[in-house]
Amino acid sequence: MRTDYLFTSESVSEGHPDKVADQISDSIVDLFLSKDPEARIACETLTTTQLVVLAGEIRCKGVYEDGEWAPGAKEEIEATVRKTVKDIGYAQSGFHWERFEFINRLHGQSAHIAQGVDANANKDEGAGDQGIMFGYATDETPDLMPATLYYSHKILEKMAADRHSGAAPFLEPDAKSQVTLRYEGSLPVAATAVVVSTQHAPGYDEGEKEAELHAYVKRVVAEVIPPVLLRETEYFINPTGSFEIGGPDGDAGLTGRKIIVDTYGGAAPHGGGAFSGKDPTKVDRSAAYISRYLAKNVVAAGLATRCTIQLAYAIGVSKPLSLYVDTHETGTVGDDKIEAAILGLPKLGGLTPRAIRTHLGLNKPIYKPTAAYGHFGRKAEGDFFPWERTDLVDDLKAALG
Known part of the structure; x- marks a missing residue:
């Protein structure tokens, strides 16, 4: 087992297009379980420019039973999806919580899957899949998680909190982070590289505004990663330059x-x-x-x-x-x-x-x-x-x- 090495993990923000899709899918899971604790849900989401599509298989009392939608169920699903996108913070021309086209292609669960999974008088509930x-x-960390991922998550969580509170109004929802740590004796001793790419308001890719954005990111990193690990850190902040177009408008997202x-x-x-x-x-x-x-x-x-x-x-x-x-x-x-x-x-x-x-x-x-x-x-x-x-x-x- 190696004890001295470099290791890297990445994270993405709640506004990353794939994470938008994940949050929409799980908002549907929560909606159905709130109505029926024994609901069956397999909800996949596609997001792209001004479009959200749901697909998958469901069974839920009060929502979808015996091949029929309950009155108002489709409208409640759409409202849940739009609220999820609104809470993330998307009100942009390319992806707006109020204006995107919504397509719902959820349908009933296969009876052949149900017969193998549901419990009955002769058997216990089976696994839903192999x-x-x-x-x-x-x-490595108090939460017993790999330090590289732990710090990557915490950087983006802090940035999202500042965006939502208004403390960093130049930030937009889409962002990614990456942290590389050097390990000695299987313990992290230095952060050799930190990468942060964040969607931003117009103008924050040059001059004083760019410097403000870079300084802000470095402050966040210093709040998250212990100073003893930051003595030899190389920073890569928006290394491609401008990042104004982001989220599902910049890249399709999938659950x-x-x-x-x-x-x-x-x-x-x-x-x-x-x-x-x-x-x-x-x-x-x-x-x-x-x-x-x-x-x-x-x-x-x-x-x-x-x-x-x-x-x-x-x-x-x-x-x-x-x-x-x-x-x-x-x-x-x-x-x-x-x-x-x-x-x-x-x-x-x-x-x-x-x-x-x-x-x-x-x-x-x-x-x-x-x-x-x-x-x-x-x-x-x-x-x-x-x-x-x-x-x-x-x-x-x-x-x-």
């Missing part, structure tokens, strides 16, 4: 194209499935969340300083096909013992899709906040981000003696 899902945790931003910034494997737009019967989402929960609790319990967990499922089958733990030679006990401890905890219910949803309380409208600035490394508060809790620490310690 797939492999990964969870990861590392002690699920930023899965590495959503997870661990490349520091851990990803099974390939996206999260946004999917109800929690889809193990792409729920099993990825429980995998993070398990990995985080392993590290929080002091059983390792790094932990990767993989789960695998087959569509229509409730029992996971495999559980794999890798503590990257940092574990205080054997990885096989951690696997046995996890599978032996009654409260986890054998990690079936239903047990995951029950333990984490996932059948609730809690997903729109996940769709920007990462699904992991967030504060667990109330019903939101329950997979970030560390309430399994004592159980793991007791199980491992």
Whole structure:
């Protein structure tokens, strides 16, 4: 295992076109779950210049049942989509929350999928699809996330907060960040490069206004990244020059194209499935969340300083096909013992899709906040981000003696 190296992660803002699509898809998930906790949703979104298109498969009491839309349901969906875009801040000539064309192509869930997934008298609820899902945790940051991604997210979160508050009125919604750290002994010791590209108001690409924008970005970076890491940093701020045209007007957006931003910034494997737009019967989402929960609790319990967990499922089958733990030679006990401890905890219910949803309380409208600035490394508060809790620490310690 290498201990000295450079590593880089990126993040994108809530106004990035792919993230606009993710937030729209998850606003639909929340809308449906608020009406029917057992709703089935697979909502994909396309955004481009003055256009939003929804597509996918749904089933929801009070919205879409037996092939029919409930009265007013289509209008409520459109209102939800427009509010999501408005909240992000898009009121531009090329993409305006009030004026974009809206096309809804959501339709009923396949009966053949439903028969394999729904519980009945003869079987437990099956996984909504096959797939492999990964969870990861590392002690590099207080939130047990890779530092490169943690700082990339925090830079853009701060810039978005300043844009919304009016503290940085020259900022527009679309932005990207990237942080490169040098590691020595597996610990970050220096930020060698920081890249920030942000959409801006006219004129902020030259002269005094450009200097103001650059100075502002450097102040934000200094607030987010500890000064000890910034002694040799090279900055790349809007390196292409002007960035006035952005968001869906500058580049088409699609749900699920930023899965590495959503997870661990490349520091851990990803099974390939996206999260946004999917109800929690889809193990792409729920099993990825429980995998993070398990990995985080392993590290929080002091059983390792790094932990990767993989789960695998087959569509229509409730029992996971495999559980794999890798503590990257940092574990205080054997990885096989951690696997046995996890599978032996009654409260986890054998990690079936239903047990995951029950333990984490996932059948609730809690997903729109996940769709920007990462699904992991967030504060667990109330019903939101329950997979970030560390309430399994004592159980793991007791199980491992």
